[in-house]
Amino acid sequence: MPRVVVDVMLKPEILDPQGQAVANALPRLGVNDVASVRIGRRIEIEFTGEPDLDRAREIADKLLANPVIEDFTIHAVEADESVDAHP
Template sequence: MARVVVDVMLKSEILDPQGEAVLGALPRLGVTDVASVRIGKRVEIEFDDSARSVEEQSRVIADQLLANPVIENFTISIDSPNGAA
């Protein structure tokens, strides 16, 4: 079974109000050394052993369903059945 991890993040030029809220809360926790926080999402997809072109299918899923290409970038990591990437 192939497992794919898709990480979706706002593009660097897009404001991240959720990240700014976390950054603003850090001093209340005594953390003052953080310069920036960006919030994203991680999606894990498991394909059946019979699935073909896992990378291509993953790219279609990420591009057309998981990420908004106007404001977000995504990366795909594939774990093969034997544990090699």
């Protein structure tokens, strides 16, 4: 079934302590070539009929993102593009 994906990330000027914690852990794994890590949310919305981007934008605005500190983008994906199998 086709889905709409909403990606919500903190605005670039907002500190991301969760991402910073991951970035700080990387040298202990031997990873020294990462400049930054930012952690946000990915929301998959499955519609009963045709995927509706405007409707998804309305949902994101009202329920999924905090516009004071977060930006979001919206795009439609086919079912087989979604994250449902280990790469």
